[in-house]
Amino acid sequence: xxxxxxxxxxxxxxxxxxxxVIQRPASVIKELVENAIDSGATKIQxxxxxxxxxxxxVTDNGCGMSETDARMAFERHATSKIRxxxxxxxxxxxxxxxEALASIAAIADVELRTxxxxxxxxxxxxxxxxxxxxxxxxxxxxxxxxxxxxxxFNVPAxxxxxxxxxxxxxxxINEFQRVALANPEIGLSxxxxxxxxxxxxxxxxxxxxxNMFGKTINQNLIPIDTETSLVHIKGFIGQPKYARKTFGExxxxxxxxxxxxxxxxxxxxxxxxxxxPPDAIPSYFIYFxxxxxxxxxxxxxxxxEIKFENESAIWQIINATLRESLGKFNMVPxxxxxxxxxxxxxLPKKDLSEINVPEIRINPDYNPFKSERPSxxxxxxxPAEKANTANxxxxxSGLENEKISQPTIYSEPREExxxxxxxxxxxxxxxxxxxxxxxxxxTPVKSGLMVIDQKRAHERILFEQFMNVLKSNEVASxxxxxxxxxxxxxxxxxxxxxxxxxxxxxGFDVREFGNNTFIINGTPGMLNTNSPQEVIESLxxxxxxxxxxxxxxxxxxxxxxLAKASAINYGQPLQPDEINELIDNLFACQTPNFSPTGKxxxxxxxxxxxEKMLK
Numbered sequence: 001x002x003x004x005x006x007x008x009x010x011x012x013x014x015x016x017x018x019x020x021v022i023q024r025p026a027s028v029i030k031e032l033v034e035n036a037i038d039s040g041a042t043k044i045q046x047x048x049x050x051x052x053x054x055x056x057x058v059t060d061n062g063c064g065m066s067e068t069d070a071r072m073a074f075e076r077h078a079t080s081k082i083r084x085x086x087x088x089x090x091x092x093x094x095x096x097x098x099e100a101l102a103s104i105a106a107i108a109d110v111e112l113r114t115x116x117x118x119x120x121x122x123x124x125x126x127x128x129x130x131x132x133x134x135x136x137x138x139x140x141x142x143x144x145x146x147x148x149x150x151x152x153f154n155v156p157a158x159x160x161x162x163x164x165x166x167x168x169x170x171x172x173i174n175e176f177q178r179v180a181l182a183n184p185e186i187g188l189s190x191x192x193x194x195x196x197x198x199x200x201x202x203x204x205x206x207x208x209x210x211n212m213f214g215k216t217i218n219q220n221l222i223p224i225d226t227e228t229s230l231v232h233i234k235g236f237i238g239q240p241k242y243a244r245k246t247f248g249e250x251x252x253x254x255x256x257x258x259x260x261x262x263x264x265x266x267x268x269x270x271x272x273x274x275x276x277p278p279d280a281i282p283s284y285f286i287y288f289x290x291x292x293x294x295x296x297x298x299x300x301x302x303x304x305e306i307k308f309e310n311e312s313a314i315w316q317i318i319n320a321t322l323r324e325s326l327g328k329f330n331m332v333p334x335x336x337x338x339x340x341x342x343x344x345x346x347l348p349k350k351d352l353s354e355i356n357v358p359e360i361r362i363n364p365d366y367n368p369f370k371s372e373r374p375s376x377x378x379x380x381x382x383p384a385e386k387a388n389t390a391n392x393x394x395x396x397s398g399l400e401n402e403k404i405s406q407p408t409i410y411s412e413p414r415e416e417x418x419x420x421x422x423x424x425x426x427x428x429x430x431x432x433x434x435x436x437x438x439x440x441x442x443t444p445v446k447s448g449l450m451v452i453d454q455k456r457a458h459e460r461i462l463f464e465q466f467m468n469v470l471k472s473n474e475v476a477s478x479x480x481x482x483x484x485x486x487x488x489x490x491x492x493x494x495x496x497x498x499x500x501x502x503x504x505x506x507g508f509d510v511r512e513f514g515n516n517t518f519i520i521n522g523t524p525g526m527l528n529t530n531s532p533q534e535v536i537e538s539l540x541x542x543x544x545x546x547x548x549x550x551x552x553x554x555x556x557x558x559x560x561x562l563a564k565a566s567a568i569n570y571g572q573p574l575q576p577d578e579i580n581e582l583i584d585n586l587f588a589c590q591t592p593n594f595s596p597t598g599k600x601x602x603x604x605x606x607x608x609x610x611e612k613m614l615k
Contacts, residue, residue, distance in 0.1 A: 024168060025051060025162075025168055026171035026175040027175075029046060029056060029058065031101075032100075032148075033188075034179065035101075036058060037183055039060060039062025039064070041062035042061060042202070044058065044060045045059045046191065048191065048192045048193070049192075051165040051166075051192070052168060052172060053150075053151060053159075053168070055149055056146075057148075058146045060144050061141075062144060064117065064119070064122070065123070065144065066123070070112060073101050074102055074125070106129065106130045107129070108150060109153065110126070110127045110128070110146065110147070111124070111126050112144070112145070112146055114140070115140050115142050116142065122140040129153075166494065169192060170495060176190050177490075178251065179258070180212060181258075184204055184208035186202060187200060198490055205235070206218075206221065209236065212489065214487045214489055214516065215487065217238075220238045222236060222237050223236055224236065226321040230290070230313055230317065233286060233318065234286075235285045235287045236285045238282045239329075240275045240276050240282060243276055245279050245541055246541045248491065249285075250265070254289075254295060254306055256287075260304050264286075264315060264318055269281075272326070288314075295307065433583070435574055435579065439453070440453060440454065441574075447607065448606040449610075450602055450603070451602060452586070452602045453595075453599075453600070453601055454572075456567075457592075457601050459567040464589050464590060464591075466563060467556070469524070470505055470506065480532070483519050485519050486518060486536075487517045488517075488537075488540075492537075495543065496540060507524030538564075539562050540561075542564045564596070586602075
């Protein structure tokens with residue numbers, strides 16, 4: 001039998017490693033920036049073109065590399081951080097696997113210019129698809145300059161699965177934020193298509209957070225600081241009232257390295273228990289300092305999942321630390337016994353003889369067993385009242401021959417109503433529908449009881465209205481009397497910029513003002529809101545859930561997100577006329593049974609089910 005097992009060529013092995021390490025342009029930036037940090041750089045600049053598809057350039061002022069080191073850096077498992085297996089348990093640097101540059105060079109066109117500070121001449125290396133094209137001396141600045149061009153040019157299947165520029169830029173910004181927040185002492189800048197997204201100067205952690213997420217977050221931050229024999233925890237957590245419904249400002253760092261840890265996230269969420277709505281997620285920036293031999297960061301190719309030796313104990317420390325900080329800053333309800341000292345209690349006078357004993361008046365003729373009440377004499381009106389009651393019979397003169405119409409029971413446009421008499425305070429003006437728990441609308445139909453979700457129904461109505469506007473291109477924009485200015489973080493600002501044209505087609509007049517600031521001059525005429533900024537922010541939160549890959553579906557996604565952000569919320573009481581209008585508009589829709597996201601709007605409980613329950 002012939003031998004069938006063979007060693008893979010280095011080029012194929014590098015592409016397999018690239019599949020684990022390099023998923024998208026953001027992965028390239030993460031690896032190159034982390035290498036720059038390990039080189040001792042104090043200033044790092046990232047330049048992008050077309051969200052990294054065409055060009056990724058990372059420049060630093062680190063120690064640079066010699067000619068031999070520059071060539072060896074592109075070999076597999078070549079690293080300066082590991083010498084023995086024991087070194088894996090004492091890692092304090094970023095890149096240590098030695099796979100990043102080899103993986104990048106396998107699926108891109110890479111140019112490297114590097115020079116140590118004590119050398120006169122640097123080194124230039126050009127590698128394309130793992131093949132060395134050129135290596136020669138070059139005159140360049142001290143440090144390292146990487147240029148990665150045409151990512152995945154030789155792996156068309158991987159390039160085809162990249163998302164749009166807006167989505168890829170969002171991933172890049174997320175990776176950049178993680179590195180920048182972990183290293184506030186380093187100056188970092190990010191440019192996309194020659195436009196500055198971040199220009200961060202060296203600072204402390206709080207200033208770095210404010211510079212990245214806007215000035216408004218400064219008042220949201222609550223400091224935490226706990227030192228134990230196991231771990232030292234520092235950082236900031238957000239106030240409950242600023243919590244959002246989506247992820248975006250939740251960060252864990254261990255020894256200046258970003259990590260994901262669902263178990264520790266549960267410790268944070270439990271600390272906010274009963275002071276946050278169930279779907280709200282607070283902001284947190286939590287930094288761990290722990291001996292390297294008590295963690296294992298070698299369990300995932302991207303090094304974002306880290307195993308702790310004492311996870312359960314650290315979980316308790318996190319939970320207790322956050323509860324203490326929330327209580328210290330009066331973020332949780334508490335009984336303050338010190339308030340008793342401020343109550344004004346009157347002191348008795350020295351001369352107690354002047355104190356009057358309170359009198360108790362009783363009715364000796366009162367009989368508790370006598371149920372009859374004393375009759376009232378309604379004929380004894382005062383003179384003024386007698387004048388007002390004179391000729392009261394004339395109030396109804398002329399109405400003897402008129403017929404008074406009786407109230408009719410509301411009938412459904414799609415199904416015959418069950419003619420029932422509803423009693424109680426929840427009946428609205430004789431109409432046979434009620435609002436239950438300020439969330440559902442109940443109305444009897446021929447086959448049983450119809451239950452309508454008010455929020456989903458309103459989402460369907462608004463969505464079809466927005467889609468009709470997009471199809472007709474007839475936009476009715478309502479201009480604001482006073483234009484509203486607001487600021488977003490860089491990630492949200494990039495996302496909003498990418499959908500400005502679609503918002504304009506829907507009737508929004510939103511313009512960029514520079515430095516991640518926008519001005520709202522007008523809103524859609526069909527949108528009834530007093531706070532357009534909240535609608536825009538809610539729209540972005542909804543839109544971030546799933547950015548469309550196909551450009552043709554982008555407008556539909558904006559319409560869905562805007563409908564969800566603008567619909568009436570659960571818990572909002574509705575007037576009878578509003579319920580009537582909601583039901584009429586719902587059954588006038590093309591698809592009244594399902595919301596724009598495919599969730600059921602209404603359901604009918606058959607009469608047979610009620611009869612079974614009462615047997």
